[in-house]
Amino acid sequence: MKRLMNLTPSKPLSIFLSLMPFVLILFVYWNASNVRLAENPNDKLLPSFSQISSAVDRLAFNEDKRTGKYIFWVDTQASLYRIGLGILISAASGLIIGLLTGLVPIARSNLSPVVTIISLIPPMAILPILFISFGLGELAKVMLIIIGTAPVIIRDMQSRVLQLPSEQLIKAQTLGASTWLVALRVVLPQILPSLISSMRLSLGAAWLFLIAAEAIAAQEGLGYRIFLVRRYMSMDVIFPYVIWITTLAFLMDFSLKRLSQLCFPWYHDIESGK
């Protein structure tokens, strides 16, 4: 008998093992919901699957009577726009500032301390400032996401640049490269894969800030809806919304990973060889 740490599951077994917890959770939920609903048909805490699906049907596939819109999709669009814009701006500033502070000592002395300090400010604490200065529109919510995620990405990018072997930077100079060309052709392509993984890690924080901002002030959005229906204890809406948010988060993470594998095969080869 091999050691436990050396046993690898076969493909079918591994699929079975990974699906089992999900099936188990659904089964436990289904059971508990049945029990509660049998006691009290008006119970709101654990709605049945059919109650949930009719709520989804009402929000996603039927026009809202008051506004004439498909609420679920309006919410999705609003939230995706905010988080997408926020994370893209964070990534762009992280890349540019991180590359600059990592490669150019003058920029590092100039910007590194202030970035470190900003990254230590709890973003939620300055949310009121954002609402006061940027109003209750889109800008404040996007700003919260940027302030919450950009400093981390900047610091990550800076440390990636500093981790590049100095041999490479010297080599490029002996081949006649200027600072600009070293940045463009040696440093930039090598930190782009790290930028993507940094974005993936920041997505969790970005969703947190998005939902917090939407809960406090918004007219639409996934987070807004959840906190709105909380007043009526509409678990049949909250549950599918949470699952949908999780699905979106998963899809974003997955597509970033695929993008990285597609664009930077050398990086993933080296990583998996380690």
Place this chain on the structure above:
Amino acid sequence: MNFLSIENLYKSYGENLVLERLNLTVEQGEFVSMVGASGCGKSTFLNMLLGKEKQTKGKIVFEGKELTQEPDAERGIVFQKYSVFPHLTVLQNVMIADEFSHSPILGWTFGKSKKEIKQKAMSFIDAVGLSPAIKKYPHELSGGMQQRLAIAQALMKAPKILLLDEPFGALDPGIRADMHELILDIWQKNKLTIFMVTHDIQEGFKLGSRLWVFDKIRQDPQAPNAYGAQVTFDLSLTTENSKAAAKELLKEAS
């Protein structure tokens, strides 16, 4: 005028005096092998020639002018490792040298100039025997192939001085012998001036036209860092006779 002259050169890191009183001149086309105990300052010396480290005292004069204090295209280098760009293929790794100078803004070339650079790069890749691997990334190459790639890359800019810091240290004996043929061939064809650090004195004898031995002459057991290393032997290896004499001398000394 000497090609390169080193005048009363000192280098210390804080209290630690690494090199002292170096006075040496080198003519164009020499192949200087450098040996010495680990930590005696051979890499430090190369780094000063490269312009990466600044000397504490003294001068390095290159073609009549003081050496520029930052790496440039006149001095090529092959390190022991990390010398090639992991995100570029073999061909791109060699082409990048000329793309830097042809395209100072974009860093990439297109069309006709790209074709010309590719042709030039292919001739160097051919010279180091890497033609079958032009589409491969460095991590797909063996250690010896990576070093050959680094050499091809360094040659693209036709540097006047080529610095080699234990370039073959990580290679097995068979490949090492091939690399020796390669580097001797390149040295003679391109009229390079080469400085090579090695731990293998046989390698130093075989390749060099001149051998420098770095060692501390003065020792203070109470303060091991008070004195630096100097070049204790400066031996010519140009003829078989001088080689034999040099070997004899070193045997006596040790």
